[in-house]
Amino acid sequence: xxxxxxxxxxxCGEESEQQKYDRIAEVIEKYKNREGSLIQxxxxxxxxxxxxxxxxxxxxxxxxxxxxxxxxxxxTFYSFFSTEPRGEHTIRVCLGTACYVRxxxxxxxxxxxxxxxxxxxxxxxxxxxxxxxxxIGACGLAPAMMIDDVVYKQVNPDKLEAILAKY
Amino acid sequence: xxxxTINGKQISVAEGTTILEAAKxxxxxxxxxxxxxxxxxxxxxxxxxxEVEGARNLQASCMVPAREGMVVKTNTEKVRKARxxxxxLILSDHPKDxxxxxxxxxxxxxxxxxxLGVTEARFEGERSKSLEDFSPSITRDMSKxxxxxxxxxxxxxxxxxxxxxxxxxxxxxxxGPAMDIPLNTVNCAYCGQCTAVCPVGALKETDxxxxxxxxxxxxxxxxxxxxAPAIRAAIGEEFGxxxxxxxxxxxxxxxREMGFDDVFDTNFTADLTIIExxxxxxxxxxxxxxxxxxxxxxxxxxxxGWVKHVEHSFPQELDHLSTCxxxxxxxGALAKSYYANKIKVDPRDMYVVSIMPCTAKKFEIxxxxxxxxxxxxxxxxxxxxxxxKMIKEAGxxxxxxKDIQFDNPLGLSSGAADIFGVTGGVTEAALRTVYELVTGxxxxxxxxxxxxxVGLEQIKTADILIENPVEAYKFLxxxxxxxxxxxxxxxxxxxxxQIAKGQSPYHFIEVMGCPGGCISGGGQPRPTTPExxxxxxxxxxxxxxxxxxxxxxxxxxITKLYEEFLKKPNGHKSHELLHTxxxxxxxxxxxxxx
Numbered sequence: 001x002x003x004x005x006x007x008x009x010x011x012c013g014e015e016s017e018q019q020k021y022d023r024i025a026e027v028i029e030k031y032k033n034r035e036g037s038l039i040q041x042x043x044x045x046x047x048x049x050x051x052x053x054x055x056x057x058x059x060x061x062x063x064x065x066x067x068x069x070x071x072x073x074x075x076t077f078y079s080f081f082s083t084e085p086r087g088e089h090t091i092r093v094c095l096g097t098a099c100y101v102r103x104x105x106x107x108x109x110x111x112x113x114x115x116x117x118x119x120x121x122x123x124x125x126x127x128x129x130x131x132x133x134x135x136i137g138a139c140g141l142a143p144a145m146m147i148d149d150v151v152y153k154q155v156n157p158d159k160l161e162a163i164l165a166k167y
Numbered sequence: 168x169x170x171x172t173i174n175g176k177q178i179s180v181a182e183g184t185t186i187l188e189a190a191k192x193x194x195x196x197x198x199x200x201x202x203x204x205x206x207x208x209x210x211x212x213x214x215x216x217x218e219v220e221g222a223r224n225l226q227a228s229c230m231v232p233a234r235e236g237m238v239v240k241t242n243t244e245k246v247r248k249a250r251x252x253x254x255x256l257i258l259s260d261h262p263k264d265x266x267x268x269x270x271x272x273x274x275x276x277x278x279x280x281x282x283l284g285v286t287e288a289r290f291e292g293e294r295s296k297s298l299e300d301f302s303p304s305i306t307r308d309m310s311k312x313x314x315x316x317x318x319x320x321x322x323x324x325x326x327x328x329x330x331x332x333x334x335x336x337x338x339x340x341x342x343g344p345a346m347d348i349p350l351n352t353v354n355c356a357y358c359g360q361c362t363a364v365c366p367v368g369a370l371k372e373t374d375x376x377x378x379x380x381x382x383x384x385x386x387x388x389x390x391x392x393x394x395a396p397a398i399r400a401a402i403g404e405e406f407g408x409x410x411x412x413x414x415x416x417x418x419x420x421x422x423r424e425m426g427f428d429d430v431f432d433t434n435f436t437a438d439l440t441i442i443e444x445x446x447x448x449x450x451x452x453x454x455x456x457x458x459x460x461x462x463x464x465x466x467x468x469x470x471x472g473w474v475k476h477v478e479h480s481f482p483q484e485l486d487h488l489s490t491c492x493x494x495x496x497x498x499g500a501l502a503k504s505y506y507a508n509k510i511k512v513d514p515r516d517m518y519v520v521s522i523m524p525c526t527a528k529k530f531e532i533x534x535x536x537x538x539x540x541x542x543x544x545x546x547x548x549x550x551x552x553x554x555x556k557m558i559k560e561a562g563x564x565x566x567x568x569k570d571i572q573f574d575n576p577l578g579l580s581s582g583a584a585d586i587f588g589v590t591g592g593v594t595e596a597a598l599r600t601v602y603e604l605v606t607g608x609x610x611x612x613x614x615x616x617x618x619x620x621v622g623l624e625q626i627k628t629a630d631i632l633i634e635n636p637v638e639a640y641k642f643l644x645x646x647x648x649x650x651x652x653x654x655x656x657x658x659x660x661x662x663x664x665q666i667a668k669g670q671s672p673y674h675f676i677e678v679m680g681c682p683g684g685c686i687s688g689g690g691q692p693r694p695t696t697p698e699x700x701x702x703x704x705x706x707x708x709x710x711x712x713x714x715x716x717x718x719x720x721x722x723x724x725i726t727k728l729y730e731e732f733l734k735k736p737n738g739h740k741s742h743e744l745l746h747t748x749x750x751x752x753x754x755x756x757x758x759x760x761x
Contacts, residue, residue: 054346058755067329068353068755072345076335083346 021059023048028063038064038074042081051082087122087129089167091115093145096135102142103157108132110157114164127167171237186228186239187215197241198250200257200279201315202229203364205697206325211316213253214279217241225249251283257313259290260338261367268311268368273693275366276313297341302350303530304357304373309341312369318342318361325682327657328476330355342369345755354479354755356656358472358680359526359550359689372526372690375547376557382518382546383426389510389517391502392427393495393577394418396434397524397588397685398551400706404692404699405555406565411702413710416570421558422522423571431502432573433521434580436494437587437596439501439728440469441719443745444491445601446736448675449640456642462486464651464666464673467593469493472527472680472689474749476656481663482751487676490746492544494587495521495528496537498577499544500744505732506577519545522554524588524688527680536747550690576724582711583719589707590654590684591620591627594677598631598650600720605633605640615717616708623683623700625658626651628673650675655682 027044031037045060046052052075061068075081093111095104108119115123115130122129138144141153152163168179173190180189185208190197199215202208208229216225220238225246228239240246258280265271297309314333319342322331333340334347344353362370382390403412422430447465454461468474468489478485492500499521503514521528525548531537532545549557558565572578583599586592595617602610612618619629631648633640651673653659659678665671681688686703687695716722733740 054348057345062754067323067332068345069329069332069334069343070323073332073334076346077333078336 020049032064051085087126089148090129091147092131092133094136095132098139098142099144104143106157107143107155110160169233169235171233173239174241180233184233186231186233189233197228198282203317207317207320209316214250216249218243218246251285254283254285255290258288259292260295262310270368300349301373303533304526305350305362306371306373308369311367312342313367317364318370321360321364326360327660328356356472356476357527357530363689363693372550375549376553378547379520389428389512391429392422392520393431393433393498394522395524396585398522400703401691402551402555410699411706413706417568419573420568420571421563421565424563425561429574431577432580433495433498434584435577436497437584438580438719438722438725439497440491440494441596441600442736443741444489445597447489464671464676465489466676466678470680471531473678478750478752484666485749488749492745492747496544497745500539503542514542521545521548523548524551524685524691526689579724581716581719581722582714585707585710588685589704590679591652594620594650594652599718605636605643607637620652626653649673652677654679654684656680
């Protein structure tokens with residue numbers, strides 16, 4: 001078991017479906033008798049599996065003996081949890097006040113065109129998941145966006161294609 | 168005791184009483200919406216806010232316990248404004264097509280608006296959109312949902328099934344199965360308790376009214392109707408009669424006036440169930456005591472919500488279920504064979520309608536096992552509420568109807584059949600017959616009531632000692648029959664867990680899917696408060712005691728049915744028409760995925 005449970009972009013591609021489920025079963029075993037541990041289990045399961053499809057939610061619900069609707073209720077409540085496969089990279093365009101007034105919305109519009117997905121979606125080739133953020137704390141660099149951990153400052157919508165080409 | 172002041176009135180209440188309850192006990196009525204006595208205290212709608220001296224904000228009176236010296240005002244300008252505003256905000260995301268809503272005039276939201284004096288809808292904005300979700304039993308229309316969460320409480324805490332929970336967040340919140348997938352794809356028992364508590368038109372039974380009118384109006388159809396035991400103790404409420412008013416004769420008369428050709432009584436096949444199930448039980452016990460294989464405890468199978476639930480939750484334990492079909496499907500099967508033959512009608516031209524206190528029965532009739540020779544045993548199920556609507560639609564003056572009797576040969580019943588409508592009733596009815604059959608003596612309880620299993624507790628048990636049995640049952644001499652009774656699916660889990668672990672001490676278990684039994688079924692008139700439940704229970708026992716005939720095996724039409732048609736209990740014909748089998752289903756899905 002070389003992957004750390006905490007890294008979200010771990011060696012998923014190398015692990016078989018069965019291996020992932022086995023590791024999630026270990027997580028469930030560890031937490032199932034602890035009151036209030038559902039969020040923790042989901043968090044770890046998502047880091048192992050990448051996302052939380054209904055089938056996996058069923059596996060977890062059965063393991064911790066909770067109704068499926070309760071598990072999915074938590075999954076769909078928190079924006080951190082995803083029920084669809086995520087892209088290799090996550091783009092977050094800042095729409096905090098400063099970025100918004102400096103044209104953040106134009107970046108969003110242009111990215112929707114280039115990526116051919118709406119906010120919250122993942123591109124067909126699973127390369128990018130496209131999200132917006134409310135403030136990434138880089139107001140002096142507005143309009144800003146992030147791809148994974150890298151911040152791009154004063155983004156010009158016309159240069160987006162060049163930025164994406166790096167990935 | 169706690170002393171407090173509400174609206175200037177000095178009152179004292181028991182510790183732990185909420186402000187809302189304290190007010191109510193002293194005839195001060197605080198408007199509320201999501202609160203449901205004995206079921207739901209959640210504070211989600213905030214309509215019940217009051218002013219509490221010293222508190223910074225208005226307090227939700229259904230949540231805040233009364234405290235010593237508290238000064239509460241329930242009716243100040245501030246409170247009234249706040250309530251109205253909260254109401255208008257709820258209304259801003261609620262359709263306004265009340266005139267064509269099925270809850271028109273029985274809607275708690277509508278009634279509250281009237282009470283609060285709301286005369287305009289000031290706020291218009293985005294509306295929640297939702298497609299109706301049809302399952303065989305329950306229809307969900309989440310565009311009408313006001314997020315009060317009563318259904319979540321009954322589904323999770325009362326029934327312990329956990330189908331409904333809040334999905335998503337904020338404005339997108341919807342109450343439904345996991346990820347809002349359709350109800351007919353999940354492990355819903357279809358008990359319908361959610362439809363009984365929904366204050367608006369968001370959760371309701373799936374309509375069968377139009378189909379039934381169509382059948383009644385079809386000249387080529389012989390339309391047969393039957394009524395479950397629990398209807399006669401409840402439907403009066405829909406016509407303004409006091410809860411617990413027994414209306415058996417009026418009910419039969421109303422059905423006749425509506426145009427049904429034959430007005431039968433499911434009670435008749437409740438009596439038949441006792442003969443079939445009692446025989447099955449004795450066979451199982453005999454096998455067990457003589458070294459054979461037998462699944463004990465045997466569990467009753469009359470409640471289709473319970474049956475579907477156990478198929479999902481304990482698919483490995485299905486051999487414990489009695490193989491008897493539920494009484495109304497038995498009656499349907501007999502109407503389309505025994506009776507159809509008598510009156511020379513092709514079973515395919517016969518249409519059987521069951522009036523049931525139950526939404527799960529709507530699903531039950533669609534099960535492939537519930538048909539013979541390709542003809543369904545029962546064609547349509549109407550809930551008590553649906554029948555009441557039809558009676559009103561037909562312009563029948565229900566309250567002033569003259570009593571009539573049910574038709575024979577499928578109409579006569581004993582008091583033992585009446586008590587099928589209440590928790591403990593099937594057990595008592597079975598014991599009245601089985602005990603007498605085995606010992607040749609009457610069941611040794613005052614008025615034939617097995618008192619340990621009477622009442623509304625979650626799990627009730629009784630031990631019945633068999634002494635000096637008749638020759639054929641000598642093997643039972645000194646044997647103690649241990650029975651357990653539960654109603655509501657939460658208690659059933661406790662008893663089934665014991666079975667799964669091989670630790671059940673019982674021989675016979677009665678499970679009814681709804682708390683209290685069919686008297687508080689998911690299809691019964693709204694509301695079912697603890698008080699109303701008790702009244703309906705009393706009415707059922709009153710029906711039983713009001714009859715000369717108290718034991719199923721003394722029903723002469725049952726005897727005749729065996730002589731003319733079935734030949735013997737659990738015989739070949741019975742197995743073909745009156746017994747069934749069960750399906751293993753997935754824990755969260757309709758079918759096992761593996």
